Amino acid sequence: MTKKNIKTLLILVSTALLAWVLPWLIKLSTNEACRYPFTYYSSVKNEFFQVVKEDAETVLMDQSSHEYTRAEYDSLLPMLSYRQLLKDGRLPDSLNGKAISGKSIQLEQFYFKYSPRDKHHKQMDLNPMFESMSGRVQIESPDDLFSIKNKMVFIDAETNSVLENKSSQFHQAMIKRGYKFPTKMVAGNPSTKKLYDEGWFALDANNQLYHIKMVNGQPFVKDTKAGEKLDIDFVKTIETQNRRMYAFVFDRSGKLYYLSDVSYEPVQLPIDAYNTNTDGLSIMANPFYWNVVVTTPAQRITYALDNHTLEEVDRLTETRESTTWEKIHPYVFPFYIEMKSMYSKFVYPRLLGWSVKALVLNAVLAVLLAFLSYRRKQSIKPLQLLLVLCTGLYGLIALWLFNEKQQETRNVIQLK
Amino acid sequence: MTRAIFYKEWIKLRWLLLAISLVFAGSIPYFILNLTNKFRFAGKPHFWSVIVGKDLNLISELTYIPLLAGLILGLAQFVPEMQKKSLKLTLHLPHPEKLTILKMLLFGSGTLVSIFSITGLVLYLSLSIYLPSQILVAWFTAALAWYLAGLAAYFLAVWVCIEPVWKQKAINTLLAIAVIMLFFKGTSTYSLQYAMPLYIGIILLSMCFPFYSVFRFKEGVQQ
Amino acid sequence: MxxxxxxxxxxxxxxxxxxxxxxxxxxxxxxxxxxxxxxxxxxxxxxxxxxxxxxxxxxxxxxxxxxxxxxxxxxxxxxxxxxxxxxxxxxxxxxxxxxxxxxxxxxxxxxxxxxxxxxxxxxxxxxxxxxxxxxxxxxxxxxxxxxxxxxxxxxxxxxxxxxxxxxxxxxxxxxxxxxxxxxxxxxxxxxxxxxxxxxxxxxxxxxxxxxxxxxxxILDNFKRYKLSHDARFKLDSDDAIQNLEHFKSHTEFYSFDTIDRVRQILQRRSIDTQTLVNESLTLEDAFIGLTGKY
Known part of the structure; x- marks a missing residue:
């Protein structure tokens, strides 16, 4: 371990730190949040309407940029504003030849949301198993929680001990149905404030999707067979008033399905290829249309799907404008490091934004370094130039941080 | 001679080490009382659900304590060495210089690791009376990053402390702050689990940094 | 050795x-x-x-x-x-x-x-x-x-x-x-x-x-010399005479040389050496004689 070695180490570590800190500071100073306007498909006009912010005032606009008043807004988007319309007594009895009421709208309405962060994060392996047929309106919280990773175990909170009987009952039921531990993922809603309970959907070691719930204190385990039909990537459950579906399922080929109430049959949504690692999804359904919004890093596509046939009725594609940071970084930095990501809750260094264009600046900086060394009568060091050529500003600043001004001498002091 | 070096560090740091140990040992009954209190008010089953549902970490008050401990220990160990440059006395000992510094660092980091691991283990075992491993593993995954931050802070503090030139001290401090910030980026209990290799790498690297300062000290670098 | x-x-x-x-x-x-x-x-x-x-x-x-x-x-x-x-x-x-x-x-x-x-x-x-x-x-x-x-x-x-x-x-x-x-x-x-x-x-x-x-x-040879009048002259860089100081009533300087040799040096510059005397020094005086008071 010589001084030179440690100095090299320090310069490299500083270069990496700067590749994280510098872009972060720049992003902070040019902070621009990109927001798409709220978009909803009007079942009256049969076209997309958008809520646009203009000088702190929100305006409703159609696709030909015609503006509407607040009162018009409600009646143009009755499925969104039906409660206001009901209150005002303005809700029509029928729409597009279909009788509507507050109740019927509510029945067909649901909201679903998926973010890549749902997939890229880890929770404690403990969940409540509710009684699905309690016969009571309110779902009751159990006194135990279950762990499903390596085997099915119920742990009693009062005594902090495993409930042997219940555990083995469930575990055996799962094994009997062909369930293979360890569990890959479990999906469900641990809230007691939901409409009804359908227990949990668990993906086993063989990528088979099982439905597990507790009915009258007994285990209910069923292979949904969805795993045979799809290569399942991610599952997120949902409760809807009409109990039309159990969950949304993303497969690894970029398709999106819902698991229908009819023997867990997967029903595909006619949307373009979906990437669970980068794309956000939200679905706003009403008796006429599903507004399916897919936000990719580059664009947003809003689909209007027919509620019954799920065929695409209309779509609106909006591309995102690049932020200042996105415009400049390819020319300034050859790459940058982020510890956090909007797509994941996990923290670790990510090397992003590789750009060949920055080599131009890097070359200029390398020449500058050579020139400065020459002027200071210091020897030009090829490795330093290489560092600057590869890492640009990061490397140059790091070199400057550990530049020793003392005259270069022939004398070296050694540590023993 | 290792014993003599350890003896010197022990005489220098024993009261501080006792104080640090007391803080960490004292945190154990505190966390247990805190937990049992919450159990009493909310009921165990309900509170378990809250912990799981809200990703609650009841030992999160520990977050910056190891960091402080590492920082203070590093400074307490090497500020006396820098007063009137008495590190010269240490380096003048008839003992290989790098080995002398390494043994001093080993004493500091070793005691720190011992305090962290012993009190951490006792805390884990005590809490496991009340909570299942599924919760505790999550909590201590988060806490591991805090403990590692304390260890990194120790080496970085020594690095900054021995550096003889004030301008370079300031630069080192800024870099050290940036490094330490990496350890506190977690938002949920498990969010740092993939960062652990990075943290261990940082600690191994930062172990080398103090030697750079010693080299500069030895050369008598001045502004 | x-x-x-x-x-x-x-x-x-x-x-x-x-x-x-x-x-x-x-x-x-x-x-x-x-x-x-x-x-x-x-x-x-x-x-x-x-x-x-x-x-x-x-x-x-x-x-x-x-x-x-x-x-x-x-x-x-x-x-x-x-x-x-x-x-x-x-x-x-x-x-x-x-x-x-x-x-x-x-x-x-x-x-x-x-x-x-x-x-x-x-x-x-x-x-x-x-x-x-x-x-x-x-x-x-x-x-x-x-x-x-x-x-x-x-x-x-x-x-x-x-x-x-x-x-x-x-x-x-x-x-x-x-x-x-x-x-x-x-x-x-x-x-x-x-x-x-x-x-x-x-x-x-x-x-x-x-x-x-x-x-x-140093103690044996390095001496302080006094002339009891204000004699003005310039020193060469390798002069045997060092640290010349002028006072109102006398002139002081230091030298490693013997009094005879110093007299010769002064006479070469046509300076009156009748009042020339020397005195032994402590190390501290010698130090000041060599380095000056400032």
């Missing part, structure tokens, strides 16, 4: 400020060499270079025959080092610090240390940090004596000591060194008491080594 310390062509700068250029000197075994100089002339710098705590711009020093840039453990154990201000690990008490150092040296001798400690009015449990400067100097000295090194390097040992402790330090050191044939290299900016101690004197001035001579030679 082999040189214990040998420095060749040491040149050093702080930034652009030259401290010295091509400094050469050596110290022989059994000698006590005093490096004297005003504040900021680079006394401590030499000590640092000798011990390898400073990288000089160029040149090399050898300590006990070994290059100062990489002193071996054996050599280090033969060199006793007293830092400026008698710095020692101040969190120890006198028992602990003796215990600590004794483990590092094969030939550790506790008796001289405890002899010295018994003279101090400190308890065994008293921390060094609570001691007076004088007491600390005795602890530092005691440790060096116990180490029993061949070469003692003492940086500004007189700093902060009252006359009693300074005398104690000097007497103890002189007795010890004479009895054991040790070599000592010391620096000081207080010259009092020094003439009893040092065999050789080196005087540093800003940027150069003014003189390196046996102390006795």
């Amino acid at each position: 082999a040189a214990v310390i040998e420095c060749n062509n040491i040149t050093h700068y702080y930034g652009n400020r030259l401290i010295y250029k091509n400094l050469n000197f050596s110290v022989e075994k059994g000698k006590i060499l005093g490096l004297l100089g005003k504040n900021g002339t680079g006394k401590t710098t030499i000590i640092n270079i000798l011990n390898g705590y400073l990288k000089p711009y160029s040149g090399e020093c050898r300590l006990l025959g070994e290059d100062m840039r990489s002193l071996s453990i054996e050599t280090k154990s033969k060199v006793g080092l007293l830092l400026e201000g008698h710095v020692q690990h101040s969190y120890f008490n006198i028992v602990q610090i003796e215990k600590f150092y004794s483990r590092f040296f094969k030939d550790w001798k506790s008796e001289p240390y405890w002899d010295l400690m018994d003279k101090l009015k400190v308890t065994r449990k008293q921390k060094i940090s609570t001691m007076s400067c004088g007491q600390r100097s005795q602890v530092a000295l005691g440790l060096i004596l116990a180490q029993d090194p061949e070469l003692l390097i003492l940086d500004d040992f007189s700093m902060g000591l009252d006359p009693g402790y300074r005398r104690l330090f000097v007497d103890y050191l002189k007795e010890y060194v004479t009895a054991t044939n040790k070599t000592v290299f010391l620096t000081s900016h207080i010259i009092q008491d020094m003439e009893h101690l040092i065999d050789e004197t080196m005087i540093l001035d800003y940027g150069k080594l003014l003189l390196h001579k046996p102390t006795l030679e």
Whole structure:
């Protein structure tokens, strides 16, 4: 371990730190949040309407940029504003030849949301198993929680001990149905404030999707067979008033399905290829249309799907404008490091934004370094130039941080 | 001679080490009382659900304590060495210089690791009376990053402390702050689990940094 | 006799400020060499270079025959080092610090240390940090004596000591060194008491080594001359006459030369030498004569 070695180490570590800190500071100073306007498909006009912010005032606009008043807004988007319309007594009895009421709208309405962060994060392996047929309106919280990773175990909170009987009952039921531990993922809603309970959907070691719930204190385990039909990537459950579906399922080929109430049959949504690692999804359904919004890093596509046939009725594609940071970084930095990501809750260094264009600046900086060394009568060091050529500003600043001004001498002091 | 070096560090740091140990040992009954209190008010089953549902970490008050401990220990160990440059006395000992510094660092980091691991283990075992491993593993995954931050802070503090030139001290401090910030980026209990290799790498690297300062000290670098 | 310390062509700068250029000197075994100089002339710098705590711009020093840039453990154990201000690990008490150092040296001798400690009015449990400067100097000295090194390097040992402790330090050191044939290299900016101690004197001035001579030679030969009138003349750079000062009623200067030779020099400049007298000097007077008051 010589001084030179440690100095090299320090310069490299500083270069990496700067590749994280510098872009972060720049992003902070040019902070621009990109927001798409709220978009909803009007079942009256049969076209997309958008809520646009203009000088702190929100305006409703159609696709030909015609503006509407607040009162018009409600009646143009009755499925969104039906409660206001009901209150005002303005809700029509029928729409597009279909009788509507507050109740019927509510029945067909649901909201679903998926973010890549749902997939890229880890929770404690403990969940409540509710009684699905309690016969009571309110779902009751159990006194135990279950762990499903390596085997099915119920742990009693009062005594902090495993409930042997219940555990083995469930575990055996799962094994009997062909369930293979360890569990890959479990999906469900641990809230007691939901409409009804359908227990949990668990993906086993063989990528088979099982439905597990507790009915009258007994285990209910069923292979949904969805795993045979799809290569399942991610599952997120949902409760809807009409109990039309159990969950949304993303497969690894970029398709999106819902698991229908009819023997867990997967029903595909006619949307373009979906990437669970980068794309956000939200679905706003009403008796006429599903507004399916897919936000990719580059664009947003809003689909209007027919509620019954799920065929695409209309779509609106909006591309995102690049932020200042996105415009400049390819020319300034050859790459940058982020510890956090909007797509994941996990923290670790990510090397992003590789750009060949920055080599131009890097070359200029390398020449500058050579020139400065020459002027200071210091020897030009090829490795330093290489560092600057590869890492640009990061490397140059790091070199400057550990530049020793003392005259270069022939004398070296050694540590023993 | 290792014993003599350890003896010197022990005489220098024993009261501080006792104080640090007391803080960490004292945190154990505190966390247990805190937990049992919450159990009493909310009921165990309900509170378990809250912990799981809200990703609650009841030992999160520990977050910056190891960091402080590492920082203070590093400074307490090497500020006396820098007063009137008495590190010269240490380096003048008839003992290989790098080995002398390494043994001093080993004493500091070793005691720190011992305090962290012993009190951490006792805390884990005590809490496991009340909570299942599924919760505790999550909590201590988060806490591991805090403990590692304390260890990194120790080496970085020594690095900054021995550096003889004030301008370079300031630069080192800024870099050290940036490094330490990496350890506190977690938002949920498990969010740092993939960062652990990075943290261990940082600690191994930062172990080398103090030697750079010693080299500069030895050369008598001045502004 | 082999040189214990040998420095060749040491040149050093702080930034652009030259401290010295091509400094050469050596110290022989059994000698006590005093490096004297005003504040900021680079006394401590030499000590640092000798011990390898400073990288000089160029040149090399050898300590006990070994290059100062990489002193071996054996050599280090033969060199006793007293830092400026008698710095020692101040969190120890006198028992602990003796215990600590004794483990590092094969030939550790506790008796001289405890002899010295018994003279101090400190308890065994008293921390060094609570001691007076004088007491600390005795602890530092005691440790060096116990180490029993061949070469003692003492940086500004007189700093902060009252006359009693300074005398104690000097007497103890002189007795010890004479009895054991040790070599000592010391620096000081207080010259009092020094003439009893040092065999050789080196005087540093800003940027150069003014003189390196046996102390006795300086005391015997270096004289102050007086002319009882104000004689105006100019000095050459290599003049035998040094440090000319004019007063209202007389003129003073210094020289290593005999009074006859000085008279000749003055007469060559047609200066009246009837009133010329000389007087012997203490080392302190000689130091001022050589370096000036400013």
